[in-house]
Amino acid sequence: MTEPTPSAPSTPVAKPRLPFGLEISGEGLALRILLAVLLSILCAAALIAAAGHDPISAFAALIAGAVGTPHQIGVGLNRTTPYLLAGAGVALCFRAGVINIGAEGQIAVGGIGGAAAALAWPAALSPLAIVAALVGGALAGALWSAIATAIYLGRHVHEVLVTLLLNFVALLLVQQVLAGPLGQTGAGFLQSPLLPRESWLPRIPGLDAHPGFIIAAVVAAALSLILWRTPFGFALRVAGSSRKAAAYAGFSLSGITWGVMLLAGALAGLAGAIEVMGVHHRLIEGFSLGFGFKAVTVALLGALEPLAVIPAALFVGLLEAGSLSMQRQIGVPSALVAVIEGLTMLFVLAATVRRT
Amino acid sequence: MTSLLEMRGIVRCFGPLRANDGIDLTVEAGHILGLLGENGSGKSTLMKVLFGMLPPDAGTIAFRGRPLAGHHPREAMEAGIAMIHQHFMLVEAMTVTENVMLGWPDAGRILKRGEVAERVRETSRRFGLDLDPHVPIAGLSLGRRQRVEILKAILRKADLLILDEPTSNLAPPEVADLLSILRRLKSEGKGIVFISHKLPEVLEVCDDVVVLRAGRVTGRAPVAGASRAQLAEMMVGRDITAPHALTPREPGPSRVVARELSAAGLSPLSFEIRGGEILGVAGVDGNGQLELVDAIAGLNRARGGTLVLDGNDITHASVAARVAAGMAYMPADRGHRALVRDMTVAENLMLRDSRREPYARGWLLDAAGRTRSARRLMADYDIRAAGPGAITARLSGGNQQKVVIARELDRSPAVLVAHQAAWGLDPGATRFVLDRVIGLRDAGAAVLYVSSELEEVLAISDRIAVMSGGAFVAIVRRADADLRQIGLWMAGRAA
Numbered sequence: 001m002t003e004p005t006p007s008a009p010s011t012p013v014a015k016p017r018l019p020f021g022l023e024i025s026g027e028g029l030a031l032r033i034l035l036a037v038l039l040s041i042l043c044a045a046a047l048i049a050a051a052g053h054d055p056i057s058a059f060a061a062l063i064a065g066a067v068g069t070p071h072q073i074g075v076g077l078n079r080t081t082p083y084l085l086a087g088a089g090v091a092l093c094f095r096a097g098v099i100n101i102g103a104e105g106q107i108a109v110g111g112i113g114g115a116a117a118a119l120a121w122p123a124a125l126s127p128l129a130i131v132a133a134l135v136g137g138a139l140a141g142a143l144w145s146a147i148a149t150a151i152y153l154g155r156h157v158h159e160v161l162v163t164l165l166l167n168f169v170a171l172l173l174v175q176q177v178l179a180g181p182l183g184q185t186g187a188g189f190l191q192s193p194l195l196p197r198e199s200w201l202p203r204i205p206g207l208d209a210h211p212g213f214i215i216a217a218v219v220a221a222a223l224s225l226i227l228w229r230t231p232f233g234f235a236l237r238v239a240g241s242s243r244k245a246a247a248y249a250g251f252s253l254s255g256i257t258w259g260v261m262l263l264a265g266a267l268a269g270l271a272g273a274i275e276v277m278g279v280h281h282r283l284i285e286g287f288s289l290g291f292g293f294k295a296v297t298v299a300l301l302g303a304l305e306p307l308a309v310i311p312a313a314l315f316v317g318l319l320e321a322g323s324l325s326m327q328r329q330i331g332v333p334s335a336l337v338a339v340i341e342g343l344t345m346l347f348v349l350a351a352t353v354r355r356t
Numbered sequence: 357m358t359s360l361l362e363m364r365g366i367v368r369c370f371g372p373l374r375a376n377d378g379i380d381l382t383v384e385a386g387h388i389l390g391l392l393g394e395n396g397s398g399k400s401t402l403m404k405v406l407f408g409m410l411p412p413d414a415g416t417i418a419f420r421g422r423p424l425a426g427h428h429p430r431e432a433m434e435a436g437i438a439m440i441h442q443h444f445m446l447v448e449a450m451t452v453t454e455n456v457m458l459g460w461p462d463a464g465r466i467l468k469r470g471e472v473a474e475r476v477r478e479t480s481r482r483f484g485l486d487l488d489p490h491v492p493i494a495g496l497s498l499g500r501r502q503r504v505e506i507l508k509a510i511l512r513k514a515d516l517l518i519l520d521e522p523t524s525n526l527a528p529p530e531v532a533d534l535l536s537i538l539r540r541l542k543s544e545g546k547g548i549v550f551i552s553h554k555l556p557e558v559l560e561v562c563d564d565v566v567v568l569r570a571g572r573v574t575g576r577a578p579v580a581g582a583s584r585a586q587l588a589e590m591m592v593g594r595d596i597t598a599p600h601a602l603t604p605r606e607p608g609p610s611r612v613v614a615r616e617l618s619a620a621g622l623s624p625l626s627f628e629i630r631g632g633e634i635l636g637v638a639g640v641d642g643n644g645q646l647e648l649v650d651a652i653a654g655l656n657r658a659r660g661g662t663l664v665l666d667g668n669d670i671t672h673a674s675v676a677a678r679v680a681a682g683m684a685y686m687p688a689d690r691g692h693r694a695l696v697r698d699m700t701v702a703e704n705l706m707l708r709d710s711r712r713e714p715y716a717r718g719w720l721l722d723a724a725g726r727t728r729s730a731r732r733l734m735a736d737y738d739i740r741a742a743g744p745g746a747i748t749a750r751l752s753g754g755n756q757q758k759v760v761i762a763r764e765l766d767r768s769p770a771v772l773v774a775h776q777a778a779w780g781l782d783p784g785a786t787r788f789v790l791d792r793v794i795g796l797r798d799a800g801a802a803v804l805y806v807s808s809e810l811e812e813v814l815a816i817s818d819r820i821a822v823m824s825g826g827a828f829v830a831i832v833r834r835a836d837a838d839l840r841q842i843g844l845w846m847a848g849r850a851a
Binding site for chain 2: 228230233234235237238241242244247249250251
């Protein structure tokens with residue numbers, strides 16, 4: 001027994017499995033992500049210059065547009081909220097080895113649930129209207145996720161396929177309810193009637209933001225606690241790392257899958273409800289278009305660590321909020337921000353993901 | 357005259373494991389060489405080295421007198437070496453002819469389908485392969501598919517054919533056909549390496565036999581005149597080290613009782629293990645050992661019969677319930693099952709106890725308790741690692757197994773199920789593992805010790821069960837164990 005023992009890092013690094021035999025490699029992760037983000041910004045600068053604009057002033061306008069005034073910060077925080085809520089849930093699923101691409105649909109259905117609960121809530125109980133609508137959204141999202149989970153576990157259909165396809169069903173469902181029971185008659189496009197004022201999320205004084213971001217940040221912190229400090233979190237990390245080891249350890253793989261999927265579904269649903277109750281005050285067709293897919297991006301950008309998903313979501317949310325003012329002031333099309341997001345994603349994946 | 361193939365002093369290591377430890381192998385043209393050995397004895401590694409799939413750490417390969425060094429499978433093929441894998445590399449939707457043409461320069465730039473089909477028919481007739489050139493692979497039996505692979509090798513003018521466990525998926529009549537095809541190939545001057553652990557086939561078809569064990573050649577003999585018993589003895593090994601002194605001990609009452617227990621891959625099994633007793637299970641790997649240990653540990657669902665632990669029926673109990681009832685299990689698959697490689701030593705030490713003290717308190721994990729417990733276990737079981745936070749994958753194989761032992765034994769289990777517990781470990785670590793298992797026996801636990809290393813089983817067991825074809829062929833007391841007889845039992849039903 002004289003084999004040399006190699007030194008090892010003292011902090012636990014977990015390497016959750018991704019699809020296609022990929023994993024996130026552990027060491028120096030934060031630094032690599034930062035470099036990747038920096039690189040994508042440099043590339044964006046080159047693109048702006050190539051389009052005949054001054055990158056420095058474009059970025060100045062972008063930043064000013066994102067955080068220049070309390071109003072702008074508020075817009076950015078509102079934008080960040082759904083990414084953070086859904087992204088943290090997606091991160092948890094990925095950690096458990098469940099590749100849940102269904103946030104898009106779960107957010108949409110959450111919006112339906114929130115709007116329906118707000119519209120149906122009896123006026124006599126109006127002080128509880130907000131809670132009722134939030135719960136309605138979360139339940140609807142969880143239900144949508146439960147359908148995917150039941151098909152995945154019951155029929156062994158690949159989870160990527162089930163969750164992805166149910167997204168399209170969910171988006172059509174939004175249209176359907178707006179054309180039917182929840183629709184506002186006489187409106188030019190598909191939308192619900194305005195929700196009762198009692199169910200609107202309040203504004204944070206002086207910031208022009210609803211408190212969704214605070215809820216989302218608290219949720220992300222709670223998920224981090226679950227992931228690292230609870231037996232359930234341990235079990236899901238083991239399952240994400242090795243299904244065989246999880247079975248050997250006596251963990252129920254289907255129990256873990258139900259747990260993370262219902263949690264992520266509820267959080268995405270909550271995000272949908274918050275969007276409806278805090279931004280639009282009604283359900284509108286396409287109100288959440290792309291949110292759920294971007295949540296997957298944000299989860300990966302945060303290296304599937306719920307706490308790190310907070311800055312990742314802020315990055316994307318504030319960037320998008322600032323893009324409009326960049327377009328207004330410098331004439332750089334706001335679509336460029338989508339390019340930056342795409343580049344960031346590519347670089348971050350290149351910097352963090354490797355073959356197992 | 358130079359031999360067809362000469363491998364000299366082949367060494368290949370995987371980390372601390374010397375999978376090939378100075379192997380010499382010679383194959384003559386027109387000869388069939390049987391390569392015998394258990395799983396993990398180094399046969400596959402040696403053949404991968406020969407075929408250019410793995411570079412050797414030392415040693416030379418000469419084929420028809422020309423050195424092969426740093427080569428790739430393609431070059432091995434071009435030189436005239438063909439490998440028939442256990443799992444065939446055929447496109448099911450294509451016909452025999454089309455599969456033959458795949459990647460074959462002789463098929464022409466513009467495919468000469470008719471010409472190739474004619475050659476397929478002619479070659480098939482000459483070697484008795486009985487293949488229709490126009491039948492899709494999907495419609496062929498496994499035996500026929502194997503012949504397509506052989507056909508491909510012949511048409512590519514291979515002089516040396518390596519067949520890796522060629523009979524493992526074949527029905528008996530197909531085996532007979534294969535052996536006669538091999539004789540035909542031999543008569544045409546081809547050299548053949550026949551990898552197997554089935555003695556009768558080796559006796560029937562091979563000219564010489566080489567036995568590998570633990571990466572070394574342990575026997576080399578012409579088959580002519582050798583008896584099945586001699587071969588069995590060679591495979592099992594003569595150089596049995598002095599068994600550990602098991603203190604004779606009157607076993608206690610039965611702690612584990614299996615009655616007609618059956619599960620996937622297992623014939624109904626009945627056995628008892630008493631407290632303070634080690635029941636060793638010997639057998640050629642793949643004869644139901646994994647199914648047996650998994651059935652006891654709760655990972656292979658029982659289909660019938662009963663399993664009782666200390667009077668409690670656990671036939672249908674969950675894995676977690678069995679752990680709570682005092683079941684310890686050391687699986688053979690250390691890297692993916694017994695341990696989570698990319699987690700820390702401390703986390704692996706709590707893998708099967710994470711909901712209990714000292715690892716959890718109420719709703720939360722207790723990080724301090726985990727570290728404290730890890731430090732204690734690392735000291736008690738001599739686990740050499742940088743600390744409780746060390747990543748398990750970076751530990752040596754011996755230290756990884758100590759993590760498993762520490763976790764499973766610290767629970768003071770009623771029963772330990774150990775599968776290939778010393779596999780791939782150096783002698784020191786092996787000794788440590790065996791001593792701890794014996795220590796548990798002396799403390800009154802029931803132990804099921806499963807290994808394909810017969811020496812190990814003999815060294816540690818109070819009684820020995822021989823497993824073959826998913827069933828116990830015999831259970832004998834160690835005092836009554838006859839090595840030759842056990843070797844025959846091991847080969848018995850697998851043959």
